Each structure stands twice: as C-alpha cells, then as structure tokens.
Amino acid sequence: MKIKPNDVMIRYTGRIDWTDAEKPVWVYPCTSAEMKFTGNTLKIKVSNRNNYWDNYLGCIIDQSQRSYLLNKEGITELDIVVPDNDTNEHCVLFFKRQDACHEVTILEYEIGDGERLLPLKPLSGRRIEVYGDSVSAGEVSEAVDFVGKEDPVHNGGYSNSWYSYAWITARKLKAQIHDIAQGGIALMDRIGWFQEPNQIGMESVWDKVHYNPTFGPVTQWDFSQYTPQVVIVAIGQNDNHPYDFMKNDYNGRQAETWRDHYMKFLGKLRKTYPDAHIICCTTLLCHDCSWDKAIDEVVDTMNDKMITHYVYGRNGCGTPGHLRIPEACEMATELAEYIEGLEIEGWN
Structure with a gap:
C-alpha cells in the first residue's frame, strides 16, 4: 500500500520545504519523518541532489539503526528490512544524516497491502x-x-x-x-x-x-x-x-x-x-x-x-x-x- 508523504499519520520534524505538499524537500541535518505501522513491508522512494560527498539516508526501525547510500542524482528506492516481533507493529524514523552537501525529496512510502499506519505518542512541548x-x-x-x-x-x-x-x-x-x-x-x-x-x-x-x-x-x-x-x-x-x-x-x-x-x-x-x-x-x-x-x-x-x-x-x-x-x-x-x-x- 503506497502512502503519500503528506499523510497525517506521519510526523515530520525539521525545517522542511513544503512548497509541494506531496514532495517535501529535506535540507538540514536532523530533519526526520516518523511513523508507526503494521506488517513486515516497508519501502521509501526519494530523489537526491548532490553537491559533494556520498549521501546517506538514516533509518531507525524498532530502535535498530542503519544508513542507506543514495544515488548521487535522481531516484533511489529502498526496501527496509523489518524485524519480526510478536505485535506485528513497528516504529520507524527516517532522517537526514548530513547537511546541505545534498538535498533529498521524499516521494513515497509503502507498507504491505491491508496494513495500516498507527497513531504515534504525542510529543512534549519542548x-x-x-x-x-x-x-x-x-x-x-x-x-x-x-x-x-x-x-x-x-x-x-x-x-x-x-x-x-x-x-x-x-x-x-x-x-x-x-x-x-x-x-x-x-x-x-x-x-x-x-x-x-x-x-x-x-x-x-x-x-x-x-x-x-x-x-x-x-x-x-x-x-x-x-x-x-x-x-x-x-x-x-x-x-x-x-x-x-x-x-x-x-x-x-x-x-x-x-x-x-x-x-x-x-x-x-x-x-x-x-x-x-x-x-x-x-x-x-x-x-x-x-x-x-x-x-x-x-x-x-x-x-x-x-x-x-x-x-x-x-x-x-x-x-x-x-x-x-x-x-x-x-x-x-x-x-x-x-x-x-x-x-x-x-x-x-
């Protein structure tokens, strides 16, 4: 099931370009998207623009972190490994590891057919x-x-x-x-x-x-x-x-x-x-x-x-x-x- 980046169940943090509501652009480090979902399928599609260095997308799923190398220019589709657990519920945080050595546009998320996004715990006011x-x-x-x-x-x-x-x-x-x-x-x-x-x-x-x-x-x-x-x-x-x-x-x-x-x-x-x-x-x-x-x-x-x-x-x-x-x-x-x-x- 494909999910648009501006789905209300996804929580974003950071100074983001929302000029196109369905294609948010990440510029600054620590920019992130958080969601909770069911099932064992998770994919993300992004488009990268490179100025220098190799560029990576950060991902923390169920408290396990890894990085994913992005194509220097154009679209990268990532298939995220989802760990098994007893609840069939998972939390994921995608984030920008680096500064404006690159800009990355979020194009699409995907979870399993018939699965759903779940509410996140509220943030503090800090x-x-x-x-x-x-x-x-x-x-x-x-x-x-x-x-x-x-x-x-x-x-x-x-x-x-x-x-x-x-x-x-x-x-x-x-x-x-x-x-x-x-x-x-x-x-x-x-x-x-x-x-x-x-x-x-x-x-x-x-x-x-x-x-x-x-x-x-x-x-x-x-x-x-x-x-x-x-x-x-x-x-x-x-x-x-x-x-x-x-x-x-x-x-x-x-x-x-x-x-x-x-x-x-x-x-x-x-x-x-x-x-x-x-x-x-x-x-x-x-x-x-x-x-x-x-x-x-x-x-x-x-x-x-x-x-x-x-x-x-x-x-x-x-x-x-x-x-x-x-x-x-x-x-x-x-x-x-x-x-x-x-x-x-x-x-x-």
Missing part, C-alpha cells in the same frame, strides 16, 4: 533550535576509532546527525529540534570554508530553507511554523579561516567587525524569538580562546538576562578533529544539564 557548523551537524561523528584525533580520510560515510551533540541534547531533554547546521560555515560571508572561495555565512543562512546556491535560488523560512523556547548559537570556529584575526589582532578592525556582526545576529534572533533563551557557545573542537572571549564580551554588552554564554569543561581543547560519539555525548550531557537549570517559560 522545542530547541541550533545554529551551528559541522560539529552541530554531527559531521564525522561515527569515526569512533579517531576519538581525540584528526579526522580520517572519508567521503561522508562517517557523518551522522543522530550522534551530533545537538540531537543528543534534544533527546536528553525530550525536545523537538531544528538543526540549522552547515559544515564549514562561519558567521559572516567571505570567511570560513562553506562554498569557498565565495563563502556563505550563517548571517545569510539562518532565515532560509534553501541556501546552497548549487541547488538554485535561496528561499525564505516562515518562522511562524516553529517557535523554540531555547536557541543555541554555536558559531565561531570556522571563522578563523583563512586568517585568525581574533587570535592575532583582537582589537583590530576585522575582530571588531566580527563582534559587531555577532551582536547584530543575536539581535535578529531576539527579535524573531522575543521569549526564547539564547545560549551562545563554541564546542570541544580545538580553537583559540579569543573567540570565546569575543562571545563573552558581546553577551555582556547586550545585557539581556536571557542571552547567556556557556563554556564546556573541555571547551576548545577537546579534540583536533570533529567530535566523535563519546565527545558529542560529553557535550550534550553538560548542555542538557545547563538548560534544565534555566527557568524556561513553557518548558513542560
């Missing part, structure tokens, strides 16, 4: 949103043999948003998540790694659905679709490329300009989410402490009791490579504890 880079996206997180080491050579297969500190934090808090995270991104255009040499910064991405010019025009996000109580801003690590101006010239023009832009970015978030707690941070990924000093200075200057700066126990010195699963869990444990200690209105 909602978080993360603005970050590759660490927030879970890039290279599955390379667990390289904990505390530089990244291994890879082509995208180790990247898994499920194991990002962002999504682990959300699960610890039993919260929904929108993960506005992109590998290589800095705050401002023309610095960082994303789309180098014509770098695109978070200032140009934060309010978009589509933002990778490889895939066509950018499109705006409708913020009325999702209102988080907690916003995490984890930017300030790729910003040292191609020149670490914060480390080498803290009081210079470039460093002052960055701090000014960071303050304005926080101001835009505050205007968009007037009641949200905004938590500024970097991560365990090795970087110079001047960036955390800069964030601290901006937060102090703003003098907004609901904009805070959190510094992890091993902030900036945990690993020279991307965070692996244990390091992401370390960050998530600290961050979730910090968030639970805040007095958050509507956090129930």
Whole structure:
C-alpha cells in the first residue's frame, strides 16, 4: 500500500520545504519523518541532489539503526528490512544524516497491502533550535576509532546527525529540534570554508530553507511554523579561516567587525524569538580562546538576562578533529544539564 508523504499519520520534524505538499524537500541535518505501522513491508522512494560527498539516508526501525547510500542524482528506492516481533507493529524514523552537501525529496512510502499506519505518542512541548557548523551537524561523528584525533580520510560515510551533540541534547531533554547546521560555515560571508572561495555565512543562512546556491535560488523560512523556547548559537570556529584575526589582532578592525556582526545576529534572533533563551557557545573542537572571549564580551554588552554564554569543561581543547560519539555525548550531557537549570517559560 503506497502512502503519500503528506499523510497525517506521519510526523515530520525539521525545517522542511513544503512548497509541494506531496514532495517535501529535506535540507538540514536532523530533519526526520516518523511513523508507526503494521506488517513486515516497508519501502521509501526519494530523489537526491548532490553537491559533494556520498549521501546517506538514516533509518531507525524498532530502535535498530542503519544508513542507506543514495544515488548521487535522481531516484533511489529502498526496501527496509523489518524485524519480526510478536505485535506485528513497528516504529520507524527516517532522517537526514548530513547537511546541505545534498538535498533529498521524499516521494513515497509503502507498507504491505491491508496494513495500516498507527497513531504515534504525542510529543512534549519542548522545542530547541541550533545554529551551528559541522560539529552541530554531527559531521564525522561515527569515526569512533579517531576519538581525540584528526579526522580520517572519508567521503561522508562517517557523518551522522543522530550522534551530533545537538540531537543528543534534544533527546536528553525530550525536545523537538531544528538543526540549522552547515559544515564549514562561519558567521559572516567571505570567511570560513562553506562554498569557498565565495563563502556563505550563517548571517545569510539562518532565515532560509534553501541556501546552497548549487541547488538554485535561496528561499525564505516562515518562522511562524516553529517557535523554540531555547536557541543555541554555536558559531565561531570556522571563522578563523583563512586568517585568525581574533587570535592575532583582537582589537583590530576585522575582530571588531566580527563582534559587531555577532551582536547584530543575536539581535535578529531576539527579535524573531522575543521569549526564547539564547545560549551562545563554541564546542570541544580545538580553537583559540579569543573567540570565546569575543562571545563573552558581546553577551555582556547586550545585557539581556536571557542571552547567556556557556563554556564546556573541555571547551576548545577537546579534540583536533570533529567530535566523535563519546565527545558529542560529553557535550550534550553538560548542555542538557545547563538548560534544565534555566527557568524556561513553557518548558513542560
């Protein structure tokens, strides 16, 4: 039995392009579709658009996770192995493992003839949103043999948003998540790694659905679709490329300009989410402490009791490579504890 992507029994999470209600487009990591169904047949048909790396679709069925390699371009049809159980009922979560190195369109689901979709348990009212880079996206997180080491050579297969500190934090808090995270991104255009040499910064991405010019025009996000109580801003690590101006010239023009832009970015978030707690941070990924000093200075200057700066126990010195699963869990444990200690209105 074929099921359209916009079936009301399917629960989606993430910043999704619903321009065509029967062909939702997934752009950001942690975007997901969840359903409960009967029977032992499950298929999904998607269409992929590739910019770089190999691209994979994540799937967790009855708490067992695996990834599925997608065709670089065009349609991929996947036949999901459904484990036997006594109830003949199954839960599945499909999710986007990677950032906008690709975009994937959901075309169709299929379960067995005569089977049905079942109601899902209701979600809590907790909602978080993360603005970050590759660490927030879970890039290279599955390379667990390289904990505390530089990244291994890879082509995208180790990247898994499920194991990002962002999504682990959300699960610890039993919260929904929108993960506005992109590998290589800095705050401002023309610095960082994303789309180098014509770098695109978070200032140009934060309010978009589509933002990778490889895939066509950018499109705006409708913020009325999702209102988080907690916003995490984890930017300030790729910003040292191609020149670490914060480390080498803290009081210079470039460093002052960055701090000014960071303050304005926080101001835009505050205007968009007037009641949200905004938590500024970097991560365990090795970087110079001047960036955390800069964030601290901006937060102090703003003098907004609901904009805070959190510094992890091993902030900036945990690993020279991307965070692996244990390091992401370390960050998530600290961050979730910090968030639970805040007095958050509507956090129930």
